[in-house]
Amino acid sequence: MPAKKDLRAAVGQLLILGFEGTELTPKVKTCVSTLQPGGVILFARNIAEPQQTHALLKACQALSASPLFLCVDMEGGTVDRLKTVIAPAPSAADVFKTGNKQFYRTHGRLIGDEVRALGLNIDFAPVLDLALPPSRPVLTSRTVSSNAEQVAVYAREFLAGLRQARVLGCGKHFPGLGEANLDSHHELPVIRKPWERLWQEDLLPYRKLRAQIPFVMVAHAAFPEVNGDGLPASLSRKWIGDVLREQIKYRGLVISDDLDMAGVLAAGSVEHAAVETVRAGADIFLVCRNEEHVWRSYHAVLQQAERDPAFASLVEKAARRVLAFKKKSREIAVRSVSPPSSSVISKLRKRLQRFAEQVGRAAPSADQHSMTTAAR
Numbered sequence: 001m002p003a004k005k006d007l008r009a010a011v012g013q014l015l016i017l018g019f020e021g022t023e024l025t026p027k028v029k030t031c032v033s034t035l036q037p038g039g040v041i042l043f044a045r046n047i048a049e050p051q052q053t054h055a056l057l058k059a060c061q062a063l064s065a066s067p068l069f070l071c072v073d074m075e076g077g078t079v080d081r082l083k084t085v086i087a088p089a090p091s092a093a094d095v096f097k098t099g100n101k102q103f104y105r106t107h108g109r110l111i112g113d114e115v116r117a118l119g120l121n122i123d124f125a126p127v128l129d130l131a132l133p134p135s136r137p138v139l140t141s142r143t144v145s146s147n148a149e150q151v152a153v154y155a156r157e158f159l160a161g162l163r164q165a166r167v168l169g170c171g172k173h174f175p176g177l178g179e180a181n182l183d184s185h186h187e188l189p190v191i192r193k194p195w196e197r198l199w200q201e202d203l204l205p206y207r208k209l210r211a212q213i214p215f216v217m218v219a220h221a222a223f224p225e226v227n228g229d230g231l232p233a234s235l236s237r238k239w240i241g242d243v244l245r246e247q248i249k250y251r252g253l254v255i256s257d258d259l260d261m262a263g264v265l266a267a268g269s270v271e272h273a274a275v276e277t278v279r280a281g282a283d284i285f286l287v288c289r290n291e292e293h294v295w296r297s298y299h300a301v302l303q304q305a306e307r308d309p310a311f312a313s314l315v316e317k318a319a320r321r322v323l324a325f326k327k328k329s330r331e332i333a334v335r336s337v338s339p340p341s342s343s344v345i346s347k348l349r350k351r352l353q354r355f356a357e358q359v360g361r362a363a364p365s366a367d368q369h370s371m372t373t374a375a376r
Contacts, residue, residue, distance in 0.1 A: 007312060010319035011302045012036035014278060016071060016255070018288035022048045024059050031291065032063045035298050038322050039069025039122065041288055044081045050118055050340045053085070057119040067326050071122040074111050077141045079125075086114050086345060087352040090359045091141035092126060096154050098362040103355075104154045108161020108169070110355055114348050116165050117340040124170040124217060126158045128205040130178030138183045146178075148204035155205055159212050168329060171209065173219035173257060174244060175233055176202030184220040184263030188232060194225050203248065210250045214329070217255050218244075218282065220263030232264050235273060240281035253325055255284040260293055271300035279311065283318040 016039040019028045032040070040060050047053050057070050073079050077091020095107045115123050128151055129135065131143035144154045155171065162169045175198060180189035206216065218234040226238065233239040234256045244250050256277040264273045270287070274297035277285050287294045305312040
């Protein structure tokens with residue numbers, strides 16, 4: 001059994017946490033300095049202007065003994081944390097409608113450039129869910145196509161654009177929320193789709209891009225036709241260990257979706273969710289809002305590791321993967337950047353505005369797009 005100090009450090013690397021506010025309160029400082037998380041995630045509630053955001057991230061990093069994953073959800077369209085501080089980015093659906101692969105890469109590069117300018121290094125994008133009728137009211141313009149091959153084409157270029165900006169991307173929401181008619185922020189979706197169709201359709205982008213995706217985020221959705229039960233994929237060894245790791249042979253980092261979401265809390269407490277997602281094979285768990293949940297999830301994983309040598313081994317192995325990943329990607333993403341000048345932000349704003357205009361001109365009408373998609 002490892003020393004308690006080493007075990008605490010290992011558990012910390014498995015946690016990415018969110019917090020309230022645009023500056024570090026004493027409570028948040030204590031949380032980051034004590035738990036030594038693997039990373040932090042920012043939302044619109046944390047982002048007031050570019051220089052403030054950079055300073056906030058720098059303050060977080062100053063409290064950590066190891067490089068942090070500095071994360072954000074930036075997809076463009078409805079999920080755009082930077083639209084008010086720089087400029088709105090087009091949605092993935094609008095960019096895909098152009099049919100222009102260079103635009104797909106430019107989309108990733110521009111989003112990557114704004115993420116990087118503010119000091120962030122991880123973008124939880126692109127969405128690999130299929131654009132299917134059941135999920136359309138929930139996912140809206142976040143998905144690009146019902147054709148899995150075309151989803152992979154868009155995502156490959158978007159990820160390449162992020163890499164050019166020295167930002168790492170994340171495929172989500174594994175195994176796929178295309179057939180989900182409920183929002184997992186509020187309820188647990190149950191997707192009754194047979195394995196053969198999941199493998200050929202929803203899982204195809206992950207199979208195609210397994211070597212290009214730095215992170216895969218696992219969804220809070222149940223797939224009883226595969227699991228044989230109502231367990232969310234995010235807590236399922238079948239999905240993470242057997243399907244993602246063994247059958248797809250994915251070798252990047254696996255991260256749970258936010259454990260503060262009702263979709264996973266329907267299966268039990270946040271403590272239960274944190275322990276079970278690690279047991280299932282996740283390298284990292286996200287707790288994005290509730291500060292009490294951050295502490296409770298951390299201590300639940302630590303206490304389980306202290307009394308269960310087999311679980312402690314899982315924690316240690318995951319922490320080693322996280323630290324090795326950070327070392328390998330240091331020059332790509334983890335290295336710090338200078339505060340953004342007003343001229344840098346102004347240029348980014350103009351580039352985004354010009355790109356949005358180009359996308360608007362290039363995208364066909366809804367009728368034309370339907371015909372184009374059907375012809376592919």
